[in-house]
Ligand SMILES: Cc1ncc(C[n+]2csc(CCOP(=O)(O)OP(=O)(O)O)c2C)c(N)n1
């Protein structure tokens with residue numbers, strides 16, 4: 001059984017992701033974001049939260065175009081996240097990267113990516129180096145189910161299993177890649193069999209159940225850490241909103257949407273915590289207030305920060321030799 | 323004449339070619355149900371069938387590969403790559419396979435496929451969604467490269483591209499889809515490899531393609547207020563390249579500026595500038611100038627992005643530098659008419 005602090009932290013993190021993304025959408029509508037590209041992970045918070053809670057501080061991760069949740073769950077600085085989205089010099093990429101390119105090397109977060117699957121190569125390389133160095137480090141590669149059909153995923157999975165690399169492939173199956181349903185994307189939809197085909201275990205988990213995700217991730221990370229090689233995790237989840245702004249998802253069945261939204265991972269978890277007496281309603285309210293305060297602080301910080309400059313971009317085209 | 327948008331003109335070309343030739347089909351990501359990331363193929367799934375408007379998995383290499391294979395054995399595919407940046411995932415199929423196949427196999431095979439894609443800035447889409455990569459493709463023998471700037475050109479060129487027996491990289495611009503322009507109801511095509519003079523002028527030739535044609539036209543308008551008459555040549559296709567039209571214009575104006583959004587360093591403008599000096603060294607009154615994007619990964623920040631690509635002001639300033647004062651320009655104009663007459 002998990003201790004109360006862990007259980008509470010999971011709730012706090014999920015709520016922080018949800019409320020931050022709601023705020024991001026609000027800022028987007030107000031025209032305050034520096035870039036038009038922005039994908040939120042509302043409905044998928046349990047995956048990022050459960051997996052990141054199972055990682056050690058020295059571990060690595062790579063993330064996707066839908067990556068706000070991953071960096072927040074990894075303990076990213078909310079101020080720098082919001083500053084990045086508002087195009088401020090204090091942001092994670094000095095304000096030039098925006099929503100799709102969040103990164104924090106100090107947290108072992110090796111970057112989110114605009115190319116679907118592009119970062120899976122980087123994750124595999126990080127795992128290779130960790131193995132070559134005998135470092136006690138596991139890499140987690142988050143990706144959507146859409147990436148399963150990109151060539152880089154197949155090449156990475158093959159290499160990782162062949163060389164028993166310390167990596168965990170976390171597929172967030174939110175059922176759609178833009179408009180393409182997962183059932184129209186790949187013929188073999190069993191993660192167990194997919195994993196087996198590469199020579200690694202494939203584990204499916206209810207991605208709306210944060211504790212279940214955490215358990216599966218703990219096992220996979222443990223395996224990787226002990227030199228037993230990679231695992232493919234398939235977390236079944238759902239993108240509550242459109243692919244991005246201006247996508248009302250006409251290609252989705254409305255009944256399906258309603259059914260999926262009824263399984264809101266945050267509400268499910270909150271009910272459980274209350275039921276089991278781990279949190280009281282007063283605790284829940286206090287967490288809500290704490291989250292609101294953190295977000296207000298981050299927005300304030302970002303808005304007071306100076307804007308990104310082109311000079312700083314030009315300075316960074318090449319790394320210096322010193 | 324009726325006016326339609328760039329995206330509608332493209333859709334009409336696809337529709338007409340699909341009606342005309344049952345071998346034509348579309349394959350790509352989100353082209354069917356979603357109607358294309360930039361809504362070009364909207365409604366075509368309903369008009370045709372899932373066999374002819376094919377929603378493919380997110381797999382750029384095999385989307386191009388499958389289009390190529392189908393083309394080799396009799397199909398006429400139009401593959402859509404959502405952003406040119408993602409064409410990098412299909413580069414083997416494009417560069418080593420499609421481009422080479424006809425010549426490498428002694429002319430036995432043909433690869434009549436079109437790869438429709440879009441590129442460029444304007445949405446703050448960032449370093450992996452805003453690049454301009456036309457020079458890469460133009461550099462590969464065996465590929466044709468088309469870059470329309472107007473609805474009229476988009477339609478006529480896409481129809482020709484589909485009928486062409488070679489692989490054609492058809493690069494649209496994300497900033498142009500909503501642009502309206504005159505497009506006749508009647509059937510027409512525009513041959514690949516013919517540039518178009520979008521605005522006549524005498525003092526300087528502005529050579530551009532795709533979105534930058536409009537930037538050049540705006541600059542020409544502003545220059546006219548300063549008494550400078552700029553001719554705007556739209557290349558329309560980079561390969562094959564219509565150097566004759568470009569040279570004839572520069573022979574007349576004796577000054578040339580090449581403008582493109584892509585990084586100036588190693589960009590297509592260098593090809594034009596080099597060709598012009600080879601052909602017209604003695605005629606030119608000033609070095610051919612290039613105005614291209616800064617050599618930097620594109621920032622996602624919309625305001626910074628604007629500063630990376632050529633602007634109207636920049637073009638106006640470069641032309642004024644080349645010409646000097648308006649009086650000088652007028653003098654050049656008269657001497658040059660004399661020159662032309664004496665030939
Ligand atoms: C290589 C590549 N192809 C296509 C795209 C355009 N695109 C961005 S997100 C997306 C869908 C991604 O689906 P999935 O991997 O399931 O992630 P999700 O958006 O569902 O989180 C597509 C097609 C891209 N960014 N990169």
Ligand SMILES: [Mg+2]
Pocket residue numbers: 144145146172173174175176177178
């Ligand atoms: Mg998905």
